[in-house]
Amino acid sequence: MRLYAYWRSSxxxxxxxxxxxxxxxxxxxSVHLREGDQHAPEHTARNAMAQIPVLELDDGTxxxxxxxxxxxLEETHPEPAMLPADPIARARVRQAVEIINSGIQPLQNLAVLIAIDGLGGDRxxxxxxxxxxxxVGLEALASQTSGRFLVGDQLTLADALLIPQLYNARRFKVDLAPFPTLLRVEANCTGLPAFQAAHPDAQPDAGS
Ligand SMILES: N[C@@H](CCC(=O)N[C@@H](CS)C(=O)NCC(=O)O)C(=O)O
Structure with missing residues (x-):
C-alpha cells in the first residue's frame, strides 16, 4: 500500500x-500542500477533491x-479492532469521529483558510x-464515554482523529485548559509506538 500524505496533514x-x-x-x-502539489493532474486523478490522504492499494485502486x-482498513484488517463490539460504544466512536471529521477539521482546512484570507478575515x-x-462538544462526550481512551479502555478510531486535532489546536493557540478529558486521553496515546511512528516529526517530509 502507498499513502499519499503530507507530514502535517491531520x-x-x-x-x-x-x-x-x-x-x-x-x-x-509526499504531496506538498503548501506548494500546491494536490492540484497537479497526477494527484487529482487519484482524488478529484485535490486533497490528501489517498491510500493506493497494491492493485492500483x-x-x-x-x-x-x-x-x-478496519473491515479488511479487523485485528487489532479499532471499533468496539458493543453497538452503543461503536456509535460513540463514530460520534466522536464525526465531531472532528465534519465539525472541526473542514473549518480549518488550507483551502478554507485561503478563502478567509481572501475575504479579509483573521484565519x-x-x-x-x-x-x-x-x-466543547467532544469534551462533553468524552467526559461520559472515556476510560483510558476516548471511548472506554480500547484504542479506537476516535483516538486516531483526536491526537492530530489536538496538535492543530496548539498550532492555532487554542486554550486547552477547558478540555481535561481530551488531554488525559492524549497523554495515554502519545507514548504508544503507533502514535510515535505516525507523528509529523517522524515523517520523511517533516519540516518541508
Ligand atoms: N474529509 C477529508 C478531508 C481531507 C483534507 O481536508 N485534507 C487536507 C489536508 S488535512 C488537504 O488535502 N488540503 C488541501 C487543500 O486544502 O488545498 C478526509 O478526511 O480525507
Missing amino acids: SAWRVRIVLHHKGLPFAIT CLAQSVAILEY VAWSRDAIARGF
Whole structure:
C-alpha cells in the first residue's frame, strides 16, 4: 500500500496511526500542500477533491476520504479492532469521529483558510474558534464515554482523529485548559509506538 500524505496533514496522520497500529506495511509519497502539489493532474486523478490522504492499494485502486479509508482498513484488517463490539460504544466512536471529521477539521482546512484570507478575515482567530467550539462538544462526550481512551479502555478510531486535532489546536493557540478529558486521553496515546511512528516529526517530509 502507498499513502499519499503530507507530514502535517491531520487527515493523513489519522490514517498513519491506524496503519501503524494494525501493523500494516506502507510506503509514503509526499504531496506538498503548501506548494500546491494536490492540484497537479497526477494527484487529482487519484482524488478529484485535490486533497490528501489517498491510500493506493497494491492493485492500483485509490481510496480517498480518511474516514472511508479507516473503515476500509478496519473491515479488511479487523485485528487489532479499532471499533468496539458493543453497538452503543461503536456509535460513540463514530460520534466522536464525526465531531472532528465534519465539525472541526473542514473549518480549518488550507483551502478554507485561503478563502478567509481572501475575504479579509483573521484565519488564526477563525480556526481557534472553530476548534474550541468543536472541542466543547467532544469534551462533553468524552467526559461520559472515556476510560483510558476516548471511548472506554480500547484504542479506537476516535483516538486516531483526536491526537492530530489536538496538535492543530496548539498550532492555532487554542486554550486547552477547558478540555481535561481530551488531554488525559492524549497523554495515554502519545507514548504508544503507533502514535510515535505516525507523528509529523517522524515523517520523511517533516519540516518541508
Ligand atoms: N474529509 C477529508 C478531508 C481531507 C483534507 O481536508 N485534507 C487536507 C489536508 S488535512 C488537504 O488535502 N488540503 C488541501 C487543500 O486544502 O488545498 C478526509 O478526511 O480525507
